[in-house]
Amino acid sequence: MGRGPGNGGAEWIRGAGRDADVVMSSRVRLARNVAGVPFPNAAKREDRRLVVDMVRAATAEARPAESTLWVDMNECPPLERSVLVERHLISKEHAKGAEPRAAVISGPEEWLSIMVNEEDHLRIQVMRSGLCLSEAFAQIDAVDDGLERRLTYSFSPRFGYLTACPTNVGTGMRVSVMLHLPALKITGEIDKVRRAAKGMNLAVRGFYGEGSDAVGDFYQLSNQTTLGKSERDLLDDFERRIVPEVIDYERHAREALMKKRRVVLEDKVQRAIGLLRHARMLGADEALQLLSHVRLGVSLGVLDGVDVTGVNQLILDTQPAHLQRVAGREMDQSERRVARATLVRERLAE
Amino acid sequence: MTCDTEGCPNEATVSETVIRGGKRVEKHLCEQCARKQGLVVQQHVPISELLSKFVVQQSGGAPKSAEKSAHCPACSLTWAQFRQNGVLGCAECYRAFESDLSPLIERAHEGGTHHVGKAPRRAGGAAAAQVVQTRLAAIRRELEQAVAAEQYERAARLRDELRKIGDAPRGGAEEN
Numbered sequence A: 001m002g003r004g005p006g007n008g009g010a011e012w013i014r015g016a017g018r019d020a021d022v023v024m025s026s027r028v029r030l031a032r033n034v035a036g037v038p039f040p041n042a043a044k045r046e047d048r049r050l051v052v053d054m055v056r057a058a059t060a061e062a063r064p065a066e067s068t069l070w071v072d073m074n075e076c077p078p079l080e081r082s083v084l085v086e087r088h089l090i091s092k093e094h095a096k097g098a099e100p101r102a103a104v105i106s107g108p109e110e111w112l113s114i115m116v117n118e119e120d121h122l123r124i125q126v127m128r129s130g131l132c133l134s135e136a137f138a139q140i141d142a143v144d145d146g147l148e149r150r151l152t153y154s155f156s157p158r159f160g161y162l163t164a165c166p167t168n169v170g171t172g173m174r175v176s177v178m179l180h181l182p183a184l185k186i187t188g189e190i191d192k193v194r195r196a197a198k199g200m201n202l203a204v205r206g207f208y209g210e211g212s213d214a215v216g217d218f219y220q221l222s223n224q225t226t227l228g229k230s231e232r233d234l235l236d237d238f239e240r241r242i243v244p245e246v247i248d249y250e251r252h253a254r255e256a257l258m259k260k261r262r263v264v265l266e267d268k269v270q271r272a273i274g275l276l277r278h279a280r281m282l283g284a285d286e287a288l289q290l291l292s293h294v295r296l297g298v299s300l301g302v303l304d305g306v307d308v309t310g311v312n313q314l315i316l317d318t319q320p321a322h323l324q325r326v327a328g329r330e331m332d333q334s335e336r337r338v339a340r341a342t343l344v345r346e347r348l349a350e
Numbered sequence B: 001m002t003c004d005t006e007g008c009p010n011e012a013t014v015s016e017t018v019i020r021g022g023k024r025v026e027k028h029l030c031e032q033c034a035r036k037q038g039l040v041v042q043q044h045v046p047i048s049e050l051l052s053k054f055v056v057q058q059s060g061g062a063p064k065s066a067e068k069s070a071h072c073p074a075c076s077l078t079w080a081q082f083r084q085n086g087v088l089g090c091a092e093c094y095r096a097f098e099s100d101l102s103p104l105i106e107r108a109h110e111g112g113t114h115h116v117g118k119a120p121r122r123a124g125g126a127a128a129a130q131v132v133q134t135r136l137a138a139i140r141r142e143l144e145q146a147v148a149a150e151q152y153e154r155a156a157r158l159r160d161e162l163r164k165i166g167d168a169p170r171g172g173a174e175e176n
């Protein structure tokens, strides 16, 4: 170990930044395609290779971050790919393909990643800790400008940036936040949030992204409309109106728990830390749920001796690929449960 | 929840928050009543689902013969293939299938039909200017239709939009 992603602390798990008690991380993603080359799904192998080479050259010149790591998916072993997925640097789909595919990752804080030849030629992503969308957008805008000076993007005056799926066309921009909403879950109000989000044409996903359920009270909220609204409008609407409303809602639920159902709250938090400190086997979902309650307890000051950054780090380190990488070998599910419990016990020891 | 319209027994599927006199008013309507009130029914659904719904709504049976045989001249993707996978083959597909794609795109993007926002900066801002021109032309077309159909509220909104876009590039024109 030593170099490569996954050894340092990723920026987005620092647990710092604005509203970090509720907003775990902010993410902005841009979809871009190189003009004159079919989209990855329809491109020939040579074409996909060409795109990989073009992006590699463009990144080398544009230097979008202080230091970047180039990952050729063909040369990246399956376990390493899974580590990248767990760190939210590449998608599950991107990890699967064997064809010419690559990823650019900024080191050591991993605030930037670029997937090459996922659904689109480029999927640029900036991830930050806490509610930090405007800053993330400023960063990604600059990265995009740097690349655009060296690559000609597919662009139409009517539809904007052209993407493989018409649902991404226009700005090609998706903004999302990972929200920690344990109190709304406990008070049973979470469905209202889901419905309201749906009514505003927002997507609600779980911790692991597309198609995943909300495990451990983490919800990823993102825009789905990319055409007909400017980046600025989209961002402002999301960052100044929608997200603050959900944050307020969660904080009210937390206050209500503290005032009216303090025993219920403390019971959940203490049970969680007790189990985490003593269990000998822990499943992935179980660990995430317990860590969620611990995170709530820390945020509300009813639990001492643990900090949010430590909890965030554990959320990441207890995932399957991370556990196996530390162990230096493949492990089956029951071995992982033991390894997970051991790691958690060590980190949370009093 | 049932529809807000008096006497309507249908389940409300469309909700809308309107700000009236500084107050938020929530409306819950069934699809038919929403249409009658001029609300466009838009839900976000995966493009594949959107496609199947769209086809049913559009045709009430046989698909247009043109779309069956249509294919993109650049990548040879057919409309049928797109309907199956939900992804296009290349940038040229947007032109080749523009008429079939437009309504789908509009539904997927809350009524958005034209790009607003960033454009590649390399061609000295030419792309950005083109974006504005294309959008202006589309709004003017829509305005004509609105006036012809005596939809005055819509027309007023479109005029406002035109003014907003038109003002920016010709900032000093009226002062001279």
Ligand SMILES: [Zn+2]
Pocket (backbone or CB within 6 Å): B003, B004, B005, B008, B009, B010, B029, B030, B031, B032, B033, B034
């Ligand atoms: Zn009704």
Ligand SMILES: [Zn+2]
Pocket (backbone or CB within 6 Å): B072, B073, B074, B075, B076, B077, B088, B089, B090, B091, B092, B093, B094
């Ligand atoms: Zn094509």
